[in-house]
Amino acid sequence: MDPFGTRGARSAALWIAVGLAGPIAPVAMGGPPVAESIGAGTVRFFADADAQTAAHPSYALEKPRPSVGPAPEGFGVRVAFSVDGAGKRVARVDCPPGTDFYGTGEVPGQLRRNGRSTVLWNHDAYGYRDNSPSLYQSHPWVLAVRADGSAFGVLADTTYRVRVDTGPSSDPESIVLTADGPAFPVIVIDRPSPQEVLVGLADLTGRMPLPPKWAVGYHQCRYSYFPEARVREIATNFRQRKIPADVIWFDIDYMEGFRVFTFDRGHFPDPRALNADLLAMGFHNVWMIDPGLKARDDEPSPNEPPGSDLDKEPEAPRKAREAEKARYRALRDSGTAADAWVKNADGKVYQGQVWPGWCYFPDYTDPGVRRWWAGLYADFMAQGVTGVWNDMNEPAVFNVASKTMPEDNRHKGDPGMPRDDGTPQGPDAAAGDHARYHNVYGMMMVKGTREGIRAALPDKRPFVLSRANYLGGHRYGATWTGDNTADWYHLESSVPMALNVGLSGQPFIGPDIGGFAGNGPPGQEAELYARWIGFGALLPFSRGHSGKDTIDKEPWAFGPEVEATARAALERRYRLMPYFYTLFREASVTGLPVARPTFFADPADPALRHEDDSFLLGADLLVVAQMVPDRSRSPVMPAARTGERWQAFDFDGDSTHKDLPGLYLRPGGIVPAGPVTQYVDEKPLDPLTLLVNLDATGHAVGTLYEDAGDGNGYRDGEYLLTTYAASLAGDVVTVSVRGVEGRTPRPARKVHVRLFVAGREHRGEGADGQELRIGVR
Structure with missing residues (x-):
């Protein structure tokens, strides 16, 4: 042949x-x-x-x-x-x-x-x-x-x-x-x-780097939380209402006239103090940085107050604003000195309109420009910033039909980038037009951003979210499904979109929960949000986000009933955080997605190939949501062998919330869980709960990964990876530790077991690391 x-x-x-x-x-x-x-x-x-x-x-x-x-x-x-x-x-x-x-x-x-x-x-x-x-x-x-x-x-x-x-x-x-x-x-x-x-x-x-554990928590965002007092109000509401969350986000209105790497000192006078106060409440922070750098000093930015209003400001904030503008001009001029900007076909520096007005755009294909860009993060991260959001990096350009820069713009590329034989391509081969580099522009921006965060915070794991991406971009950051709309179509699309991105190599993905644009169908706004947060709380990247001129979409914004549903949904995520974090570690090692299509339970079953309303978390947990308003669709469940079942379960009766999805445990699976926390590192994992569903042979197995949640020690073996196993002999199920990896010692803690045998639940408890026997007669 x-x-x-x-x-x-x-x-x-x-x-x-x-x-x-x-x-x-x-x-x-x-x-x-x-x-x-x-x-x-x-x-x-x-x-x-x-x-x-x-x-x-x-x-x-x-x-x-x-x-x-x-x-x-x-x-x-x-x-x-x-x-x-x-x-x-x-x-x-x-x-x-x-x-x-x-x-x-x-x-x-x-x-x-x-x-x-x-x-x-x-x-x-x-x-x-x-x-x-x-x-x-x-x-x-x-x-x-x-x-x-x-x-x-x-x-x-x-x-x-x-x-x-x-x-x-x-x-x-x-x-x-x-x-x-x-x-x-x-x-x-x-x-x-x-x-x-x-x-x-x-x-x-390549594999996704293991993110900081706080990034696996719930994120709350809006375009924009402004001014500082509103940010503090949002944080206080989460903690007073006992709704779990780990991150608050800052959209572009925090900037001075949309100038990147600046702060509006009139409304955010001390970002370092704000970030420190948020961190003391258990909130990390993520701040937006766009690629467009304001080019023209004599052109007011669209959001800048008129001079007559600025003249009324007290002297201190007025001087602080001018200092921010001066600092911005210096960093922008350093880009000009570094020959950092994308050029037109005629060799002149390209300018396109975005939020600040006419802008220069860094040529991120050039590794020297990426080094310059990375260096800009040193002062920025020193303000207590813990994460960065790179937006508008397709790159988006206003007031042109293509919504981007001309395809004949020129990029330098990377002369040292090796071909398959290991030899560098050289400057002539690297230089190319925007048609060649458009799809990787955003990915190269994020690569530079990640390098900057690593240099500024070497003892922390970087977190970057990017709107634009290309195959392989998971090496540098997370992503989301872009500017969706508050309607049933976008709710219904959330799961298949996230799954297809995961099936394309990017595990850290999710939608804007509640919909970014619009308020929702009239009369159905609350139901739409409740349904969305119900399953959105269980997607890999879980963030509520909404646009300007939309109604409030925080978990408490739709009244007590929806607030209770949102609280229960997020409590599920935090109860399952031991499992989520284990799956993120698995993704960083194997490349498998965190959220997987239901047909992964049996790839040969044609009935599962079209299933859009349910998804697997890892291999062991099935999430079954209701995606249409009248709840008329019945998702297809994976088949089980004789004597087995995908076991339905909940936490403290939370399945009574009609908008929460069903949870099902795979036959033969063990899923680690924990108590409710308000943020991921609020308290140690104690007690540890093991959800155990025996298969037809009377066995089950599962793993739990633990480390410091941040930093680089895990690369040197500072972690604990435990394999738990359960087996039935006669009328007794024995739950024990089958294997251990890593140098981190096992903490002294209780372990609770919720054991399912033939559809019946049995419970037991003991000390983690010791053999536990549960009678099932």
Whole structure:
């Protein structure tokens, strides 16, 4: 068999596909396609030898992946290359009947992507809908799951605009990738299960760094909490009402005239003191930084008070404002001195309009510019800032039809970035236009931001949230699903959107709970929020956020009944924090997502492939939500063997809240939980609760990961990873520690066991680390 020799060359020259724009004219390539192995079950395809030689270094891959030999004989997936009538490069993968498609990153609509077309071009997509072709992020990746549950992934390794057609109606058993720019490699990972494909993707693109534990808590945000007194009011309400939360966010109105790295000293006179007071209450903080730097000093920013109002301010804040502006001019001018700005095609510095007015934009593709950018965070983080939010970094530009900078703008790139053979690409190959670098602009901004936080706070784990992203961007920060709307469509889309981003290699993902834009359907605002916070409290990134000129959307804003629901929802998250943090650690080690599609419980079960209303947390916990107003949909549950069941459970009767999702424990699973806390490190984990559901053989197993919650000691073994096991013998179940990793000693604490056998709950308690026996007669 010769799947990549003359037969492959013939198919590359002669195949004809039909895409959205009509027939693709067959154009012969310059020679036979090239297929090389770059790891077990992983093959990289090139259109021909010339394309292999000319390939750009990869931004998706964590490091160069040189060939380890020819593609294995009989590799089950083929890629055919062509050029369409418009001169665009096309790669096509034929798929067996019954294949379902997932991934493609941040996409609206349903989880299953069959019959969908996605244009990967980072786009400011405020209020997006199901037919929006492009959103804020680009992940040129498709996960294909065959009818038998085996799977393969397809990665288009290009930063240019790509249209991904997954099972188009004209050709439903195919993946067609149509890209601007030069010929691009396609990497295929073929494995026995979708989980193993995602581990293979992480082998290529890297793993998410373990975040600080506080970032796994609940976040509260608004555009904007302003002035300082409002921030303090929000923090006090959370603590007085005993609603768990860990983070309060600051949108752009904290800045002096939207100038980045400044503070409006008239309304935030002492940010260091504010951050210290919040931290004393158990709140970390995240502050927004955008890429646009105000260019024109003689142009007032849109939000700046008129001079007549400023003249009425007391002398101290007026002088403080002027000092902020002077400090800003100095840092901006340091960027000019560093030749930091993106250029027009004619070589002049580009300016585009964003929040402060006309702005310069740093060229984050240049590692020297990223170093300059990182250095700006030293003073900023010294104000007690604990996290950073990079927004508007598609990059978004106002008052132009494209909503971004011209595609012929010029970037320097990274001359030292290595090709697959390890040699640097050099300055001529690195330099490129914005069409090449647009999709990675935001990711490179976040890379620089992360480097700046690490330098400023070397003993802390950085937390960065980015609106724009590209495949592999999980190496630098978390993300969310952008500016959604307070309506039932966006509520219903929240889970499948988060899952598809997770299936594209980014575990730290979630929506704006409650909807960013708008107030909600008239008369249904409270119900919409209650339903959203119910399941949103269990997604990996859990943040309530709302826009300007919308109603308040804090957990208490809709009255006592919804407040009680929100409190119960967030108490669930904090009770399950031991499990959540364990899953984040697993994601940082394996690359598996924290939230997973229900079909991961049985990839061969076709009934689960369309399931949008439920999701798995890790492997052991199923969350079943009601996504439509009349609660008329019944999610499909994973099947269980005879003598097993996905065991429903709750905490202290919280299932009586009608808007909370159902929780189900996998047969054979052990899930660690703890008491309610108001923030993650309020008190030690004591008692530890183990939720145990025996399988048909009478066994269960699960793990608990613990460390300091911040800092870098875990890299040197300062953690405790415990494997717990349960087994039934006769009428007695024994729960014990099966294995231990790490140097951190086990704390002296109680352990409570909630044991489910044949649908009945039994309880026991003892000391953690000691064998516990529970009678089940």
